[in-house]
Amino acid sequence: MRLIGSAVAKYMIWVAAIALALTFLFLHSGLDFDYIIPKRFSRLIAMIIGGVCIAWSAIIFQTLTGNRILTPAIMGYEAVYLLFQSLLILLMGTKSLTVLGENSNFVLSIILMLSYSWSVHRWLFFDGRNNVYFLLLTGLVLTVVISTFTQFIQFRVSPGEFSVLLGYSQASFATVGAVQLLISAAAVIMVCLLGYRSFPELDVISLGREHAISLGIDYQHTVRLHFALIAILVAVSTSLLGPTAFMGVFVANMAYALARNYRHRAVLPTGCAIAVVIFILAQLAVEHIFNYRTTVGILVNLVCGVWFLILMVRTRGTV
Amino acid sequence: MISVNKLFKTYGKKTVVSDVGAHFPAHKLTSLIGPNGAGKTSLLMMIAxxxxxxHxxxxxxxxxxxxxxxxDYAKKVATLRQAPGFNLRLTVSELVAFGRFPYSRGVLTTEDYRVIDEAIEFLSLGTLRDAYLDxxxxxQRQMAFLAMTIxxxxxxxxxxxxxxxLDIKHAVQIMSALRRLCDEQGRTVILVVHDLNFAANYSDHIVAMKxxxxxxxxxxxNVVKKNCLQDLYELxxxxxxxxxxxxxxYFKPSGELK
Known part of the structure; x- marks a missing residue:
């Protein structure tokens, strides 16, 4: 019975994802293939890319840290992004939107987040301490420090500029250009290809550092590689959509509950599907129910929270 | 056979393993004994x-x-630390299957399944194979981890x-399983153990650290002698x-210690 249930649950999420994607493309579109549907299609692609980034980075981050309540947000990537956007507004005002253009802002944000993570990893991993908790603690402290700078700047800008900043601090699919989608897709596909081969290693790493080494994993090498891949995914998704904060916690835990399997081979695809479903649900609601008077970011947390609570009750906490 | 030569481990100014040289004979069961903080576990973890x-x-x-x-090292030396907690919900046989990772890298062959069954059988865990570890x-959990190592x-x-x-029954079960691993399968077993009576009755060789x-x-x-142990534990x-x-x-120390 449980087996049948889990098989149904596993396929349900894919059926739901496809059905929602089609609904999103065609609902009230008037079958306008010249403008509405291509626009929606590019947003759908953005949601798929974002979903893969968030699910993948959160699930593997939790494996590496051996902790189910963390997301890579704790490392301060998103804080760096927001500080950068605030600095742009402070220095150039709302003109920065036109001076820099969406594409260069996107690329610059990615480069900035990657160099931030590169220096943090380099500093901490080559320190010889090689302690994941120390890495997390440093990430958390940096997040707080950087966010304080951002707040400081936010008090200095005008209300109009502040509302532009607020737009950056919420996840949204409103503005995604073709160039950004291409770059993101290329990065995500590269990460998936690199990471896919080490799923069995990741399964072993979830037993903990000592078991992993004892079973012949080159622990340092594998952990560093995956932290680097996570940094790329977070940089891409944050530049593309904006910060998603703790959506990854929901996605990862729901993936474990639905997949009912500890293997990354099973959990990761389920997680990606869940994240895409959540994004489409939220975006549908924004477009058709709330008429753009709320944001995807707010709805995502609402949908995730409710769904997660239902899952907890139904599985009686064995998630 | 494992041998250690002039081994040091220091944390800042604190030296936990100092100029250790030792031999651990092949196909024998060797116990590492000594008081807390003697460096036994550090030595074992360095070998692992x-x-x-x-240095x-x-x-x-x-x-x-x-x-x-x-x-390659994982095909020669297996390590079992005190059963740690992790977030996975695994059954006993799923855990034991992880022991095959050095060979199959995650894709189990029929040979792997045979070895997994053997290990479970060796420790008489058959009735627990589909039970969840938590x-x-x-x-029983310690036995399951040992089965993975086997x-x-x-x-x-x-x-x-x-x-x-562990209670005394499980302790005896684990020690006799280790003894059989040496006698029947010719494996080399090195363990840190605090219970002197287990060390004295089940080992071939003893390395005492302080x-x-x-x-x-x-x-x-040569090691389980009154003067050696008194010197080691100051009891x-x-x-x-x-x-x-x-x-x-050693339960009721009567008489003065020199």
Missing amino acids: RLLEPT GDIFLNGNSIFNIRPA EISGG AQQTDCLLLDEPLNN EGRVHYSGSVE NFRIARSEQGYLCN
């Missing part, structure tokens, strides 16, 4: 490559272990306090030897 020595060499059959790739007792099919097994928190150094090492007869000992083995009595 879980801890980097500050010194460790040899496996004459080759320095630091020249062996981690993936739903069985601590002793399924790794290494010549050498390193165990860090495998009897910790304050980071090897104090005594040799066969059981009064009475050692009774009978046909059934050794009985070290």
Whole structure:
């Protein structure tokens, strides 16, 4: 019975994802293939890319840290992004939107987040301490420090500029250009290809550092590689959509509950599907129910929270 | 055979393992004994490559272990630490299957399944194979972890306090299983153990450490002696030897210690 249930649950999420994607493309579109549907299609692609980034980075981050309540947000990537956007507004005002253009802002944000993570990893991993908790603690402290700078700047800008900043601090699919989608897709596909081969290693790493080494994993090498891949995914998704904060916690835990399997081979695809479903649900609601008077970011947390609570009750906490 | 030469481990100014040289004979069961903080676990973890020595060499059959790739080392030496908690919800057989990772890298063959069944059978865990690890007792969980280590099919097994928190029945089961691994399968077993009576009755060889150094090492007869143990633990000992083995009595220290 449980087996049948889990098989149904596993396929349900894919059926739901496809059905929602089609609904999103065609609902009230008037079958306008010249403008509405291509626009929606590019947003759908953005949601798929974002979903893969968030699910993948959160699930593997939790494996590496051996902790189910963390997301890579704790490392301060998103804080760096927001500080950068605030600095742009402070220095150039709302003109920065036109001076820099969406594409260069996107690329610059990615480069900035990657160099931030590169220096943090380099500093901490080559320190010889090689302690994941120390890495997390440093990430958390940096997040707080950087966010304080951002707040400081936010008090200095005008209300109009502040509302532009607020737009950056919420996840949204409103503005995604073709160039950004291409770059993101290329990065995500590269990460998936690199990471896919080490799923069995990741399964072993979830037993903990000592078991992993004892079973012949080159622990340092594998952990560093995956932290680097996570940094790329977070940089891409944050530049593309904006910060998603703790959506990854929901996605990862729901993936474990639905997949009912500890293997990354099973959990990761389920997680990606869940994240895409959540994004489409939220975006549908924004477009058709709330008429753009709320944001995807707010709805995502609402949908995730409710769904997660239902899952907890139904599985009686064995998630 | 594993041998250790001039091994040091220091944290800042604190030296936990100091100039240790020792031999661990092949196909024998060796117990590492000594008071807390003697450096037993540090020594074992350095042999397991879980801890980097500050200085010194460790040899496996004459080759320095630091020249062996981690993936190959896992086919020669398996390590079991005190059963840690993790977030996975695994059944006993799923855990044991992890022992095959060095060979199959995650894709199990029929040979792997045979070895997994053998390991489960060896420890009589058949009735528990589909039980979840978080739903069985601590002793059974320790047996399941040992089964994973056995399924790794290494010549050498390193165990860090495998009897910790176990009742006497499970402790006897684990020790006799280790004894059989040596006698029936010719494996080399090295373990850190605190219960002197288990060490005296089940080992072939004993390495006794104190304050980071090897104090005594040799066969059981040579180390399980009143003066050696008194010196090691600074307690009064009475050692009774009978046909059934050794009985070290230190529970009520009577008389003065020099």
